[in-house]
Amino acid sequence: MLKNYIKIAWKVLLRRKFFTFVSLFGISFTLLVLMVAAAVIEQQYAPARPGTPLERCLYIDRIIARNDRSAYVASPSYGFLDKYARSLKQAEAVSITAPGSTLSYLRNHKIELQLLYTDHVFWDLLAFDFLEGQPYDQAAVDNADHVAVITSRTRRQFFGDDSALGRYIEISTGSFRVVGVIPHEGIPSDRTWGDIYIPVTTNRAAVERPQVWGRHRALILAPDESHYDAIKAEFQENVIRAQQDHAADFDSIKSEAKTYLELLLDPFEEDTGGGIGLAIVVLITLMLLFMLFPAINLINMNSSRIIERSSEIGVRKAFGASSKTLVMQFLVENVILTLIGGAIAFVAALVVLQVVTDAHIIPFGQFHINFRVFSAALVISLIFGLLSGVIPAYRMSRLHPVRALKGSDL
Amino acid sequence: MIDLTHVEKVYRTSTIETLALKDINLRINPGAFLSIMGPSGSGKSTLLNIMGLLDDPTGGQVQVDGQQIANMKDDEMARLRNRRIGFVFQSYHLINDLTVVDNVEMPLLYRKSTSAERRQKALAALDKVGLSARTRHFPTQLSGGQCQRVAIARAIVGEPQIILADEPTGNLDSVMSDEILDILMNLNKNEGTTIVMVTHNQQMAEKTERIVRLCDGSQVD
Numbered sequence A: 001m002l003k004n005y006i007k008i009a010w011k012v013l014l015r016r017k018f019f020t021f022v023s024l025f026g027i028s029f030t031l032l033v034l035m036v037a038a039a040v041i042e043q044q045y046a047p048a049r050p051g052t053p054l055e056r057c058l059y060i061d062r063i064i065a066r067n068d069r070s071a072y073v074a075s076p077s078y079g080f081l082d083k084y085a086r087s088l089k090q091a092e093a094v095s096i097t098a099p100g101s102t103l104s105y106l107r108n109h110k111i112e113l114q115l116l117y118t119d120h121v122f123w124d125l126l127a128f129d130f131l132e133g134q135p136y137d138q139a140a141v142d143n144a145d146h147v148a149v150i151t152s153r154t155r156r157q158f159f160g161d162d163s164a165l166g167r168y169i170e171i172s173t174g175s176f177r178v179v180g181v182i183p184h185e186g187i188p189s190d191r192t193w194g195d196i197y198i199p200v201t202t203n204r205a206a207v208e209r210p211q212v213w214g215r216h217r218a219l220i221l222a223p224d225e226s227h228y229d230a231i232k233a234e235f236q237e238n239v240i241r242a243q244q245d246h247a248a249d250f251d252s253i254k255s256e257a258k259t260y261l262e263l264l265l266d267p268f269e270e271d272t273g274g275g276i277g278l279a280i281v282v283l284i285t286l287m288l289l290f291m292l293f294p295a296i297n298l299i300n301m302n303s304s305r306i307i308e309r310s311s312e313i314g315v316r317k318a319f320g321a322s323s324k325t326l327v328m329q330f331l332v333e334n335v336i337l338t339l340i341g342g343a344i345a346f347v348a349a350l351v352v353l354q355v356v357t358d359a360h361i362i363p364f365g366q367f368h369i370n371f372r373v374f375s376a377a378l379v380i381s382l383i384f385g386l387l388s389g390v391i392p393a394y395r396m397s398r399l400h401p402v403r404a405l406k407g408s409d410l
Numbered sequence B: 001m002i003d004l005t006h007v008e009k010v011y012r013t014s015t016i017e018t019l020a021l022k023d024i025n026l027r028i029n030p031g032a033f034l035s036i037m038g039p040s041g042s043g044k045s046t047l048l049n050i051m052g053l054l055d056d057p058t059g060g061q062v063q064v065d066g067q068q069i070a071n072m073k074d075d076e077m078a079r080l081r082n083r084r085i086g087f088v089f090q091s092y093h094l095i096n097d098l099t100v101v102d103n104v105e106m107p108l109l110y111r112k113s114t115s116a117e118r119r120q121k122a123l124a125a126l127d128k129v130g131l132s133a134r135t136r137h138f139p140t141q142l143s144g145g146q147c148q149r150v151a152i153a154r155a156i157v158g159e160p161q162i163i164l165a166d167e168p169t170g171n172l173d174s175v176m177s178d179e180i181l182d183i184l185m186n187l188n189k190n191e192g193t194t195i196v197m198v199t200h201n202q203q204m205a206e207k208t209e210r211i212v213r214l215c216d217g218s219q220v221d
């Protein structure tokens, strides 16, 4: 019987070429927009590429310290994190990093490089596949050696296709010897991005800074998500200790270990600028609106098509189709349309994302189809299809055949 | 085989109530050829639709082969429509998205059958109505008379015991009308198919065994 439904659906779709084309366009366009948007968002804001340790990480990004004169809202200092976060007992590993940017000269061209100061734990935590060389170790960090890990893209920029090991890169803070190269595509999130990575200790002033606020952040690897609450609580105890230690300078010190998602929502909290969070909300709203058009269009078209076909429903009923059979027929038709649309969208998204990646429009941009988003989008389209196509068909099929037949004469 | 007792049909809209059928009592015996006549709006189509299980009466009872329709479930009704009844509409009601032969096959989709069987039966039915040459056409490519012949082929393809035809020649000229009537009369004579036909044409009606006349929803014969 299913074969029959598929046959009927196929015939109808072929016969109604215009409708089929418009529907397919609507479905695949909706899916394409969804997938490209998801890929961009994932690239820009995702906590981590799936499968990387960052998936079970907490972040300490911010400290709010107040006294009766002022309030400091900033990143924590190295000293603060070293003393109150590094020691977290329930964490599997704690890494302290600081972002920065630096200038370098490349064949008389000034170029700006994204810099990430890291400790040696960072490399244990992220376990990169090194293209060549290896990370700097604890000794190098303790000595504040001028060594660097660079990405494959930086290597290409500076050294072309040659090996970079043992060669030097000149940046504002000095000359650094390359000890390792990681794949540019392997960097799992914006929090771990850099064109060049150097030991956190090479910025002595920042590391020795006595204040609680500074420019560092901590990456806390939890054994798994179920430990998040315990780790957060443990850190809160440490923050209370910090408050006592700094009671002379500040009335209150607040800092929290947060998941990536909490971090994104953080800008809405008091005392902080709402910039990024607002931008994300605006972006998502725009995108939803953008997706709404093809979706509404789809629903509209589908419903009006069913009404247009009420006479067909009446005729089929008059000749012995049961409500169940009719609903199945429209269901199969919709599913086939959606699946074909999904396939088209998938191919189109592959092409678009490849073009965007190749064009280097967005730095670090590596855009991939997210299969979860793709399946979710497909399911959503199916639901749209069912709501817009099958429900009217169902209601129509419950009518007496004459009523459905008359529908065409209205 | 179809029994109507005290059948009544009221159409209710928000503003008016139309009593389309009043106390209709009618028995249709196997093998009969019956015509229904009456002025426009007298309830002929309503009556035929109720006989064909396309609509519910608002009062009275309909029985098919002794079974009460009122208590039937949707799929039982569907089965009866599929096996027992073939409908021919004044405005053909072919599915324009399907070819002639696919239109004719349609009723067979709703019972157990292979596609080869369906194709063969559909071609045989088209042969009976003299349309073997047009099987791959679409309804929009056919004349009115040809469309109605396709509709008849569709009505007979499942070998129903009864054919209900609502002004089957209403949109056709007299030559084509005669052809259609011939086809129906042959079906009745040669295959014993019971036929109920609504018509405005006195001459055509007189060729049938019995005429039921309706006026304002009541039987007046």
Ligand SMILES: Nc1ncnc2c1ncn2[C@@H]1O[C@H](COP(=O)(O)OP(=O)(O)O)[C@@H](O)[C@H]1O
Pocket (backbone or CB within 6 Å): B011, B012, B013, B018, B019, B020, B038, B039, B040, B041, B042, B043, B044, B045, B046, B047
């Ligand atoms: N769906 C409907 N809603 C309201 N009134 C209807 C409907 N169908 C038919 N009628 C009314 O019922 C009466 C009988 O209609 P019908 O059976 O179509 O007559 P006939 O086929 O003899 O011309 C007419 O007065 C018509 O206006």
Ligand SMILES: [Mg+2]
Pocket (backbone or CB within 6 Å): B044, B045, B046
């Ligand atoms: Mg009528």
